[in-house]
Amino acid sequence: QVQLVESGGGLVQAGGSLRLSCAASGLTFSSNSMCWFRRAPGKEREFVAAISRNADSTYYADSVKGRFTISRDNAKNTVYLQMNSLKPEDTAVYYCNVGWRQPVERNWGQGTQVTVSS
Numbered sequence: 791q792v793q794l795v796e797s798g799g800g801l802v803q804a805g806g807s808l809r810l811s812c813a814a815s816g817l818t819f820s821s822n823s824m825c826w827f828r829r830a831p832g833k834e835r836e837f838v839a840a841i842s843r844n845a846d847s848t849y850y851a852d853s854v855k856g857r858f859t860i861s862r863d864n865a866k867n868t869v870y871l872q873m874n875s876l877k878p879e880d881t882a883v884y885y886c887n888v889g890w891r892q893p894v895e896r897n898w899g900q901g902t903q904v905t906v907s908s
Contacts, residue, residue: 791816792814792817792896792897793814793816793899794813794814794888794899795812795813795814795900796811796812796884796899796900797810797811797812797902798810798811798902799883799901799903799904799905800904801907802876802904802907803876803907804876804877804878804906804907805876806876806906807873807876808873808876808904809870809871810826810871810872810873810902810904811868811870812869812871812886814867814886815867817888819864820844821843822843822889823840823841823843824860824886824887824889825837825839825886825888825890825891825893826838826839826840826884826885827885827886827887827893828885828904829882829885829901830881830882831881833882835885836851838850838854838858838884839851839854839860840890840891841860841869845861853879854873854880857876858871858874859871859872859874860872869886871884871886876906877906878906878907879906880906881905882903883901883903884904885898885899885901886899
């Protein structure tokens with residue numbers, strides 16, 4: 791029943807910025823922590839960032855700390871990922887999911903592709 795639709799990906803130059811959105815439905819959005827994962831070419835999905843239900847807590851992977859910011863708008867059932875100072879190694883398909891740092895496997899959507907050129 792949970793549906794997560796990511797958007798906002800695209801091609802960006804190194805050092806540039808991009809803002810991803812994840813529209814959620816089929817759950818009480820404000821009652822759940824949300825998180826972002828990514829899957830780079832040839833690699834497994836890895837954790838990127840998480841945000842608590844009321845946005846009073848956030849957590850980031852060391853690789854993106856200081857560059858990425860996770861936020862949410864509970865009125866719009868949407869979680870965002872602001873990505874700054876992008877690097878080629880950030881190239882991946884980005885996915886959102888429900889939970890602090892424990893994604894629900896059945897919830898994975900199609901993700902949104904981010905490509906960072908050098």
